[in-house]
Amino acid sequence: MNVEQKETSLEGEHIVLEPLTLEHQAALSIAVADGNLWELWYTSVPHPDDMKAYIEAALEAESRGEALAFAVRDRYSGEIVGSTRICNWQQQHRRLEIGYTWYAKSAQRSAVNTEAKLLLLSYAFETLDVMAVEFRTHVQNQIARQAICRLGANQDGILRNHQILNNDTVRDTVVYSIIDTEWPEVKQGLKDKLVSYEES
Template sequence: MNVELKEANLVGEHIVLEPLTMDHQAALSIAVADGNLWELWYTKVPHPDDMKAYITSALEAEARGEALAFAVRCRHSGAVIGCTRICSWEQQHRRLEVGYTWYAKSAQRTAVNTEAKLLILSYAFETLDVMAVEFRTHIQNQASRQAICRIGATQDGILRNHQILNNGTIRDTVIYSIIDSEWPDVKQGLKDKLLSYQESSQ
């Protein structure tokens, strides 16, 4: 694992993506309780009591060179409001996934997710030099699917009977991606969306 990658802060106007550490445990436990996010059966969001194990798993994936995990901090309030992760990083194929993304309910439907995606995708394509970024979500998670499409990703396909969830239901997983030739247009689209958030708040 490249030390510079692990120590990088990704800074935007609204948020900062900070490399995830155990120091974020308490703040993330508070954030996830804003909306009781773990109760959404079609998502994989940790209960506050499971946050230590959640962070430990992320850091173990980082140690294997498969992931880079970030806590999302609001620049205006200073509060930690969620997290996101580069995962399934296949360095030899210059391909990775962006996932494990969740935000406190009060941060949803704001500029936060748009700017987070702009920051992490810029990092993936322009610093890590990947040629494809993948997104995966539950077929029934309509909010997530719509958000991924708004970013500018293309649906690649559906993995049927992909996973058995903790509640015993079977998940079909929808896969989307953005490839390097599409990134300039996607980047401009994200910048335009951020500008529209700013204009609507004035």
């Protein structure tokens, strides 16, 4: 990863993805409290008290060339409404994952996630030149699974007994992907979804 990549903001009509820094800590702590997102048992979202450590861990992964983390800013309100990340970036295999995504409750079911995925996938396939992008979620997180499928991703499989969560339950993880040959069709689908948001 070079400095130019780290300093890149990705701008859309509805949101801006800003490279994550510790300066986002206070705003992200406010955003995560909108809906008490850390209480969601099927995903891992930081408590406001843990936000600094969360950001530091993201920056450490960036320093190893494994991640690019972003704060999500709403262009209309100017507020930070969540966070997302390119992670598990295997540069030698031209493959990465999009994850660590969460949004304030007030920003959910809006154009925010659709445009964030369009920006990140465009950056991954067209700038970073990857040949596959993964998405992973808890097998029981039906909302996330449906959202990933709506993006145009295909299910690759299920990693059974994959992780032990903070509440000591065992997570089976569903893995999805989009590959480079599918990207043009997926991209057009995401653009069409954004138009439908704008017209509604």
